[in-house]
Amino acid sequence: MLHFILIRLARALLTILIMVTFAFVVLRVSGDPVLALLSPETPASVVEAFRQSWGLDQPLWVQYLRYLLAIVHGDLGQSMRDGRAAVVVVAERIPITLLLTVPALILNIAIGIPAGILAALKRDSFVDRAVMTSAIAGFTVPSFVLGLLLVLVFAVELPWLPSGGAGSIQQMILPVVTLGVGGAAVLARFTRSAMLEVLGEAYIRTGSAKGVAWRRVISGHALPNAAIPILTIIGFMIGNLIAGTVLVESVFSWPGLGSLLVVSVMSRDLAVVQCILLFVAAAMIIANVLVDLLYGVLDPRLRGTGRASGGA
């Protein structure tokens, strides 16, 4: 087990390093942050002094090594826009974003899994076709289009909900729905196929043959097996949710990490962008580790491999 955890940890660190390096290089190659931040009339001497004060006059590799060294010491740099520590700027946006992503994930699961199970149990019926048609509609419409449509209907035509901003439950509804619908559609499709596959397995027939009621066969024998592939998809969906917030927060002017990322990239606020990416990478890695651990809970066949390699 220890061996397993160490390998996971090493892989997580490598992933973070690759992501941080990629962001570092791309941000510096794609434009001069000084010119993005200072107005074009700024005297050359001031520009030069600014460069020196942020260490931007150094060769790229020196900047990179300094940056890595700082990260190791827990220093993620300062925002060029307001001079505060990048960590602080980013951290204060995290809860605001979680306010969207957590309800959206719950919405995904609460709609997607029951809809998929229903479609599988009523295979080839009207219910099945209705669920699958909605699912296709749900994940082919891009989130920004869906967001704008929802605003048009529920904020402009029917003035029931605010079109943007944060602070009230009403303002959460449209962005959460926009963010949640695509994932629910994907999850419904995967749940359906996972259930159909499991329902064809021999142990389902065994359950029925020993007198287990059909409802109990579904809940006690089919679902625990179908949960394994479904969990994989939920793991992937967490990454999609984080990516989705960038668009959805922009559409609904939700002041979370996504909006901050857009503003920071535009103004080449290097430390903040890198810090956000670091957080996103860490969040996805944590989500994946959680999924891996849950695999072991759901599937006894996987517990064996951890034990065997750990020698416990």
Add this chain to the structure above:
Amino acid sequence: MTFHAFNPSNPPIVEISDLRVAFDATPVLRGIDLTIARGEAVGMVGESGCGKSVTWLAALGLLPKRASISGSVRLDGEELLHAPRRHLEQVRGGRIAMVFQDPVSALNPVHKVGDQVIEALRLHRGLKGAAARFEALHLFDQVGIPDSARRLGAYPHELSGGQNQRVMIAMALAGQPDVLIADEPTTALDVTIQAQILDLLQQVRRDTGMALVLISHDLGVIGEVCDRALVLYAGQVVEEAPVDLLFSRPSHPYTSGLLAALPRIDGPRKTLATIPGIVPHPSELAFGCAFAPRCHQRALICSTTEVRLPVGGQQLRHRSACLLHGSTPARPEVALA
């Protein structure tokens, strides 16, 4: 060898008559008649797709909804076909239990084997907690699983194929059924394990007095375990006889062909005989005898006359659905000029 089926003091526990099953209008069972007496061991033999398993899946209502089923399946005189769901759930595992071919895929991979046995104990005998665990231990001992206390907590992937099949048998015994249907119980196992499982089935039958229906494509296995055997071909019973008669004086050309294809351990080594051709697809059955196109003895009448196993009730010990070799006790074999 005893023939319970012919003993009037032992009425049949299961009576299947004219059982027909079709999938999307393609017939897969074309009128099966069979009776099982208490405590007897009956073999059902035939190639894959002949309807051996479908007979029992249909009887227990385990076929998918698209299957259309007609005929009659009576358990102790009570009709099972289209019976209420609750009644069928009581029968499944409680009166008629099944053991399937590949034990590793027939057991749920995410549940401990002990829990899977305990589930059957709870359903059919109302046992819970320590009492259920105690009974499960007893069943594991009965089916010869060593170190039973530890094995209760094992998952199917942690046990061998043979041990998993013992778990399946323990699970089937949990409901104290009157009839155990063993559907190719040894096909997926190593040869040495096969013999052990067959011994175990015979032993539990002796211990519990339940009837055993052994489904197999292997006549040798049937001959070893059963009193009586039915030979199925293309969804029909083509021959039924006590096993010794079936082996010594097969009446239907298909049975003769199967026996000729059996390797012998004694006598000189020779090329095994094969039956030419393949089993026809259920949707492409010719009129008349389904076996006629592959039969080396076929006559004109075979493809012009529909043939069924003669209805002889319990008096007729050896029956054959062959127009040329219709077998009765009086005329065990009729040679045709």
